[in-house]
Amino acid sequence: MSLAPIRLAFPLIGRGLWTGGLVYLKNTLQLIRSRLAREIEASVFLSPAEHSKFGAELGALVDGRLIVDPAIGDSGRGRSLARALVTGRDFALERILCAARVDVVLEVGQFYGARFGLPVIAWLPDLQHRWMPEMFTRTNWWRRDIAFRMQIRSGRTLMLSSEAARDDMERFYPRSRGHGHVVRFAVDLDIAGYSARATEIRVGYGLPARFLFLPNQFWRHKNHAVIVAALGRLKKEGTLGIVPPVILSGSNQDMRNPGNFVALMNTVQEAGVESHFQYLGFIPYDHVIGLAACCEALVNPSRFEGWSTPIEEAKAVGAPLMLSDIPIHREQAPDAQFFDPISSEAAAKLLLEIARRPYLARASLDNLIVEQNRRLDNHAACLLEAVRAAVRRPGCN
Numbered sequence: 459m460s461l462a463p464i465r466l467a468f469p470l471i472g473r474g475l476w477t478g479g480l481v482y483l484k485n486t487l488q489l490i491r492s493r494l495a496r497e498i499e500a501s502v503f504l505s506p507a508e509h510s511k512f513g514a515e516l517g518a519l520v521d522g523r524l525i526v527d528p529a530i531g532d533s534g535r536g537r538s539l540a541r542a543l544v545t546g547r548d549f550a551l552e553r554i555l556c557a558a559r560v561d562v563v564l565e566v567g568q569f570y571g572a573r574f575g576l577p578v579i580a581w582l583p584d585l586q587h588r589w590m591p592e593m594f595t596r597t598n599w600w601r602r603d604i605a606f607r608m609q610i611r612s613g614r615t616l617m618l619s620s621e622a623a624r625d626d627m628e629r630f631y632p633r634s635r636g637h638g639h640v641v642r643f644a645v646d647l648d649i650a651g652y653s654a655r656a657t658e659i660r661v662g663y664g665l666p667a668r669f670l671f672l673p674n675q676f677w678r679h680k681n682h683a684v685i686v687a688a689l690g691r692l693k694k695e696g697t698l699g700i701v702p703p704v705i706l707s708g709s710n711q712d713m714r715n716p717g718n719f720v721a722l723m724n725t726v727q728e729a730g731v732e733s734h735f736q737y738l739g740f741i742p743y744d745h746v747i748g749l750a751a752c753c754e755a756l757v758n759p760s761r762f763e764g765w766s767t768p769i770e771e772a773k774a775v776g777a778p779l780m781l782s783d784i785p786i787h788r789e790q791a792p793d794a795q796f797f798d799p800i801s802s803e804a805a806a807k808l809l810l811e812i813a814r815r816p817y818l819a820r821a822s823l824d825n826l827i828v829e830q831n832r833r834l835d836n837h838a839a840c841l842l843e844a845v846r847a848a849v850r851r852p853g854c855n
Contacts, residue, residue: 463499464849466490467525467560469533469568470508470516477675477709479566480512481743481767485645486841487519492646493838498845499523501558503551505531525558534568543608546573562848565614569605572612577848580614582606584764584786585626586679593679593714610634615848617641619765622785639844642765642790644833647774649826652747659748663738668702670780670812671753673746673768674760676710676719681759681782683722687802688809690729695806701813702754703734707741751775755812758782761799765790774830776820780808 468487472479483502490500501523502516509526517524529550532538542548552575555563562577563570570578587594587602594602610616610631616638618624624638660669674680685704692698710719726735746768750756756772757780769790772779781787782799795812797804820826 463495463497464845465499465501465559465561466845467501467503467555467558467563469564469566470502470504470512471566474508474512478767482643484515484519485643487516488646489834489838489841491519493834494842497842501525501560503527503530503555507531525554527554529554533570539569542569542571545571547571547575552576562845565609569608572608578614579617579844579848580609581617582609582623582627583619584623584762585630586762588626588630590679590762606631610637613637615639615844617844619643620786620789622789623764639840639847641840641844642837643770644830644837645767645770645774646834647747647771647830649775649830650823652751652775653823656748656752659745660752665705666703668754668817670702670704670755670757671749672704672757673707673750674758675708675712676722677712678715678718679761681761681799682706683725684759684799684802684805685757686722686725686729686731686735688805689731689734691802691806692810693729693731697810698731698734701734701809703736704757705749706735706737707739707746709740710737747771747775750777753777754817755780758787759799759805760784763787774826776826778818780812
């Protein structure tokens with residue numbers, strides 16, 4: 459007799475304001491649907507406002523299993539958070555999820571209380587506040603740090619996206635040792651379809667056959683400035699014309715540094731490298747993957763990352779990678795080409811090296827599909843292990 463699947467409930471990660479979180483959620487739901495349907499039954503809990511905006515696309519991934527209630531919009535903030543801290547339980551959310559017969563719930567950037575009535579998996583994507591405190595106000599730094607400490611002290615099953623993140627967690631919060639599960643997420647792409655449309659998408663944007671692609675949000679720590687400085691160096695040296703242009707996409711909003719994008723583009727003009735630093739705007743997801751499928755190399759100069767979705771997408775379509783030399787990138791893409799993220803000289807040298815080499819042939823479609831399936835199988839196995847570990851804690855009857 460087969461066991462019933464574990465009923466796992468997800469919040470709208472980042473409340474829909476974090477593009478990476480939404481992509482992560484959709485990828486994870488698709489993974490469960492395609493590889494873990496017998497073991498896990500996924501649902502998503504939303505406020506009415508979230509449901510009106512995201513309900514259709516998320517509902518299609520969970521066969522309509524959406525839990526919608528006004529109290530969900532209050533969870534994790536204001537009075538709801540205060541009650542969870544004082545009493546140990548977000549009673550309103552607990553009641554909603556127990557009524558839906560949920561077995562385990564994911565917690566991301568929120569806190570449901572130390573004695574919440576269901577088993578909880580706390581996803582800690584990264585520990586950026588510990589390595590880059592200058593990116594946070596004092597209040598936000600403490601809010602994030604205290605939340606991590608409460609999740610660890612309450613005995614949550616902790617889910618990390620990389621060994622680098624688990625190492626950081628155990629370094630800064632020794633009490634977490636033994637509670638962390640590394641679940642490296644993967645993407646499930648129609649590689650053949652994207653590859654077939656890549657040239658059409660490139661031509662549609664008027665891009666040359668050779669270009670470098672940098673799809674990332676324009677947050678300050680994403681470090682676009684080092685690429686601008688590198689291009690400026692190459693112009694002064696008279697070699698800029700050799701280098702393929704860097705094409706960019708992504709949201710240009712940085713809530714922590716509102717003037718970042720304007721200041722960056724002013725620097726581009728001052729350096730006179732507009733021809734080689736071209737921003738397409740916030741383009742459709744299909745176009746992002748299509749451009750990754752035909753670029754000379756995907757570039758990520760970030761000073762700090764979690765497990766990067768654009769890098770996973772690039773790996774899926776076989777794009778060469780030019781990455782900042784930080785531990786997470788070494789773990790995620792050991793075969794990439796690396797440069798010091800604080801050295802415009804190192805970035806310029808690698809840009810020139812890429813420009814002068816012959817075009818690198820992509821792996822065959824069959825090999826790309828085999829490798830994607832391997833990553834997806836690993837993602838599924840590790841996610842299932844974390845979910846089963848969490849369910850061993852008592853919850854609702």
